[in-house]
Amino acid sequence: MHLKLPIHSSQRVIVGLSGGVDSAIAAHRLLEQGYAVEALFMKNWEEDDAEGYCAAAEDLADARAVAERLGIRLHTVNFSAEYWDRVFEYFLHEYRALRTPNPDVLCNKEIKFAAFLDHALGLGAETIATGHYARVVADERGYHLHRGIDEDKDQTYFLHLLDQEQLSRARFPLADLSKSEVRTLAHRLGLANADKKDSTGICFIGERRFSDFLARYLPREPGPIETPEGVPLGEHRGLAYYTIGQRQGLGIGGVSQGREAPWYVAVKDSVNNRLIVVQDSRHPLLMSSGLEALQPHWISGQTPKPPFRCLARLRHRQPLQPCTLIAVGADGCRVRFDEPQRAVTPGQSIVFYQGTECLGGAVIERAFTTPSGG
Known part of the structure; x- marks a missing residue:
């Protein structure tokens, strides 16, 4: 038997307001459900503020506009130190080990549902909410994480490290909405960010030329790009800069070996610093x-x-x-x-x-x- 998560008009919830449309509609829906809603804008990266990559100031302005439109209080906090220690150091460690980490997964566990949750509880909130497309179901066995109704936007992949305590405090108001419905509702509410592009790139660091960004923290160690048979095709920038299955950015266009077909990264040979590439996307x-x-x-x-x-x-x-x-x-x-x-x-x-x-x-x-x- 599924039990509905409790909703009380007096229950205080703080929404992680990013400046995007998803978190804005999450806040609106909670207001409709009778929660006492406040919002929190998190800044989590400040290594290159002057370069403008993260557009944190623009996001904060959008979050303030949403909060004003919805009539809710907006708190701000800087978790840059926590992000560096709990997420980014691990990110760099994995790349140094020639693995390809997913910082969004750890970011949810350590920042959005740990540092943010702790801060919100300190502000007197009972629960927190985000604009993730996911669903929490409570029953006699505990709390369960389910996919949202919009399969294309489902974000449970990035939330799989959450535990029972975190899920008990989490609200996902977009669980039963599609992305198109979210944007339609934002237009209806007159939100200025209704058509704002979804954020991509590294969690909280933003969109940038990834290889250039990584080069600021990891040395380039060039080596040969070869076929499995050892035929040389070019030079790679460093094995850490590539991921298995990668097709773009190999820099060996026009080298067909008799077949005009794209190349894919198949093996990162750390012993010989070789990048092995193949032309069949389903090569053994x-x-x-x-x-x-x-x-x-x-x-x-x-x-x-x-x-x-x-x-x-x-x-x-x-x-x-x-x-x-x-x-x-x-x-x-x-x-x-x-x-x-x-x-x-x-x-x-x-x-x-x-x-x-x-x-x-x-x-x-x-x-x-x-x-x-x-």
Whole structure:
């Protein structure tokens, strides 16, 4: 039996107001539901304010305009130190190890649902809310994270590290809306940011030329780009700057080896500092029957017993893939897919589902191509 999350006219909730349209409509819907609503604008990056990449001042102005339009109080806070220590240091560590991290996942766990939550509780709030497209369901077994109704915008992949305490305090007012409905409602309310472009790029750091940004923190270590047979094709900037399956930005256009077809990153050979590329998007070097992952997190707090059938995705918006958890422990898990998966990328997250419920996830350590994982 599902229980509706409590809504009380006296319950005080603080919305993370980013300046975007999603969080604005989240605040509006909470007002409609009878909450006592306030808002909080978080600044989490200030390393290059002068360069204007993050457009924090513009976002803050948009957040203020929304708060004024809705008639709610706007608080501001600077979590730059927390973001650097809890998210960005890990981000750099993973790139140095030639893995490809997903900072949005850790950002939600450590900033939006930890630092922000703690700050909001200190301000007297009982719950917090964000503009994520996701849904929380409470029953006698606890709190469950489910996909939002808009499958294209579903953000549970980025929320899979949340725990029971965080979910008990979280509200996702956009759970039953599509993105088009959100924009339509924003127009109806006369919000100036109704057509504002969705933010992309690194969480809280914003849009920028990624290789140039990374070069500020990691040294460039050039080396050869080769085919699996050892045919030289060019020079890479440093293995850390590439990810498995990457097609763009390889700098080897016009080198066809007899076939006019795009090249894809297949292997980062750290021993010889070689970048191995292939021309077939489903080349055997890019396909995996399973994977090993570390740091498993289960939202319910209960570890499933293998063999455990479920669905999984290896990246945001990827269609859900049937799989079996063939080994699960406190430190890691092993997964076998029903169908081979392309570009399994160490450092990224694998996130598990049953139906619409997000069960949790883990950090991909390595791919394998045999059923036993050997």
